[in-house]
Structures are given as C-alpha cells and as structure tokens.
Amino acid sequence: MAGTGSTKRTGNIFFAFAPWIIFDVVAGPSTWEYAALAALVASIALNVPDFRRGKFKILEVTGVVFFAVISVLALVLDHHDLVWLETYAQAISSGVIAVVCLASLAFVPFTSQYARESTPREHWDSPVFRHINLVLTAMWSAVFVVTAVLGVVAVHTRGGSDWLNWVIPVALLVLAVRFTEHYPDRYTARQRAAVPGGVS
Template sequence: MAGTGSTRRTGNLFFAFAPWIVFDVVAGPSTWKYAALSALVASVVLNGRGLRRGHFKILEATGIVFFAVLSVLALVLDHQDLVWLETYAQPLSSGVIAVVCLGSLAFVPFTSQYARESTPRERWDSPAFRHINLVLTSMWSAVFVVTAVLGLVAVHAGSGSDWLNWVIPIALLVIAVRFTERYPDRYVARQRSSQRGSVP
C-alpha cells in the first residue's frame, strides 16, 4: 500500500469523483442540464468499461444512475417543474455522494474497492486494511457532508457564494486527496514501529 500504490489509489479515486467535479463546476441556474449531460458522459467514458466487466464500484454506478436520472428529468419535465433542481443542483449532488459514502460504511467502505487494486489479496481482510479504509471513507463522507451544507447555505446567502460553492469545497478536496495519499503509509509505518517497540 505504499509508494506507487498510493498514487494509483488516488488516481483511480479521481476518475470516480471526476464526473461529480464536472457537474459541480458546470452546474448553475441556467447550465445544470448541460452539467448533468457532461457528467453522465464523463461517468460512462471513465467508468463504463469497469462496470461492463463486472467490476462494480458503488461510487461509479451511483454517478451513472444519478446523472442519467437528471438528464432524463431535464428532457421530460417543464422548466417550471425544475426550478427546485436548478436551485439546489450543487448541494443535491454533494448530498447524494455523501449519503453513498456514509452508507458504504455499513457494508464495504467505498475506498476499499479502490485500495484493493493496489493491495495484495491476502491483505484485504487484515485489521490494518479495514481500519485505513474506514478512516478514509469517513473522511470523504465528512468532506461531502460539509460541501452539501455549504451549498445549501450558498443558496440563501446574499454574498460569499463563490467561497461556499467553490473556494472552500476545492480546498477540502485537495486536503482529502493529500490525506488519502499519505495516511495509509503513515498508519502502516506507525503500526510497524509500535510492534517493534513492544518486542522485548
């Protein structure tokens, strides 16, 4: 789980998050329909091959379904019926991904699906592997909960919406990526140091 494994882990996670990032960047009162379609295309292009091969990852599947539903709603509903979606598109997307991340904690922490791609099979059931992915999934869940709340506040804020919708969420994403890169190796190193220190 060290070295290139960390780079591969965050790289694969980036592909999973990319459609959601595309949506948040493009979405606005007059552009959310294009944002949904762009995010759907990105989801299919980046993640569709893995799904066709049976490599089911909850985050990627959720993205395809979510953006497909938004695209269909944009086609079949009148503008008047979509005012709420235009208003809450960004916090809604962050809220959905937060729910998915939190829900995965009860079953398979979503980060473990990516960590397995750079971790030998015999380590998947180890306490260290489970602990690391519980921490990482909890951290990503918190990031998207905060982002969703900031988006809701931005809807009703008279000013500062750029900070709430863009600056702070982007800063949180950067911090989360760095933490994802560094925490597993640091945790393993700390465990090994602790084990060596306990040997009489």
C-alpha cells in the same frame, strides 16, 4: 501491504469523483442540464473498462444512475417543475455522494474498492486495511457533508457564494486527496513500529 500504491489509489478515486466535479463546476441556473449530461457521459466513459470486466463500484454506479435520472428529468419535466433542482443542484449532488459514502461504512467502505486495486489480496481482510479504509471513507463522507451544507447556505446567502460553492469545497477536496495519499502509509508505518515483527 495496505499502505502501498498511494498514487494509483488517489488517481482512481479522483477519476471516480471526476463526473461529480464536472457537474459541480458546470452546474448553474441555466447550465445544470448540460452539466448533468456532461457528467453522465463522463461517468459512462470513465467506467467502461470496469463495467466490461464486470466490476461495479458503488460510487461509479451511483454516478451513472444519478446523472441519468437528472438528465431524464430535464427532458420530461417543465422548467417550472425543476426550479428546486436548478436552485440546489450542487448541494444535491454533494449530498448524494455523502449519503452513499456514509452508507458504505456499514457494508464495504467505498475506498476499499479502489485500495484493493493496489493492495495484494492477502491483505484485504487485515485489521490495518479495514481501519485505513474506514478512516478514509469517513473523511470523504465528512468532506461531502460539509460541501452539501455549504451549497445550501450559498443559496440563501447574498454574498460569498463563490467561497461557499467553489473556494472552500475545492480546498477541502485538495486536502482530502493529500490525506488519502499519505495516511495509509503513515498508519501502516506506525503499526509496524508498534507491533514486533510488523503488521499486514
């Protein structure tokens, strides 16, 4: 059923976001290069099993490419040329995730790639499965759009940067994880109650 396996589903999504979280936590005016390298190593290490099986998820591939590009830029460009990246590193990383998540809505919602790992194949094309993953992907997209905007505002705000860069984004992530855990089962239960004989 589309609503089962919530623990595995959120766990896999958390691992997909882990490199980005590492980058956001470590990145700073003097540490973003190390943050990019740490995130690149995490992206590769966490995704080796999937890559070996020939499974390529959009968020994971984006992470490897993004952090590889950032790491290369840190090596080949002068510090003066990277002031913009140093200044907006956190906002840029959140913005990239937001764009990827939003773009996936037009093709394959990125959350469905993780949901399929805990959902039987016969339910992948069901209206319930598609609806759940459209909602979850839209929700994660909104979270990272807001986080990116907060990152930009923090750069231009003298006070409250900790709230804008850390406290509010972390709270949003926690809420998003909780929503991802509970929404599929609740929506599936409502659909079962509304349709005689249940739904797939």
